[in-house]
Amino acid sequence: MKLAEQLSLWSRAIGRGVFPHQMAWMLDLPGRGAIMSAKTVADRLPLKPNARVLEVGPGSGYYSVRVAQRIPDGELTLLDIQQAMLDKSADKLRAAGLSNFATQQSDGQSLPFEDQTFDAIFLVTVFGEIDARDAFLDEAVRVLKTDGVLSITEHHPDPxxxxxxxxxxxxxxxxxxxxxxxxxxxxxxxxxxxxxE
Ligand SMILES: C[S@@+](CC[C@H](N)C(=O)[O-])C[C@H]1O[C@@H](n2cnc3c(N)ncnc32)[C@H](O)[C@@H]1O
Structure with missing residues (x-):
């Protein structure tokens, strides 16, 4: 890869905006769990074994495996603006022996799901990257079941x-x-x- 391309990727990774899939390895750096572990994120979600859960912006799937393990009779849907991120997170889930998941590419402005589909929607270090935040939240409310939970996790050093x-x-x-x-x-x-309602 040319130096200019490398510099551009680094600046997109440490600057504001959509995190580039080519830098997904940064999301899996050792030590991240000390800041926000997968167990902590899963523990903070109300997960029944048969829950239907939507994860927006799974990236490399750092948090996806633990959540999918908690819903053996349910399904985790991964939605990301970048197909390459969906491929990485799906690979991670399959490597962990999980098949209770589906993937959907979308920018979150319209969520291609029926009304009242999900028991929980969660996102980790994604909220600040979503441009059309109002449209996303309208859609999240529509596809959540009554009493469903939208769980938003943020942590530093996310730009x-x-x-x-x-x-x-x-x-x-x-x-x-x-x-x-x-x-x-x-x-x-x-x-x-x-x-x-
Ligand atoms: C910083 S990464 C976080 C990945 C993962 N949640 C984690 O914490 O390891 C942000 C992710 O959100 C995705 N993303 C950004 N904007 C999005 C949007 N509007 N709709 C869906 N996904 C989006 C990016 O493609 C990327 O996978």
């Missing part, structure tokens, strides 16, 4: 990090009720519930 106050205000503006803020200022999860 698109959004503070918990901002995330709570955004989800509340779309009719969701923030019910939990877990973790601490620079590595947290906000869980918000869809009430009855």
């Amino acid at each position: 698109d990090f959004e503070p918990a106050d901002t995330v709570e205000a955004c989800v509340a503006a779309h009719g969701l009720t923030p019910v939990q803020r877990l973790g601490w200022r620079w590595a947290y999860t906000v869980n918000a519930v869809k009430g009855a």
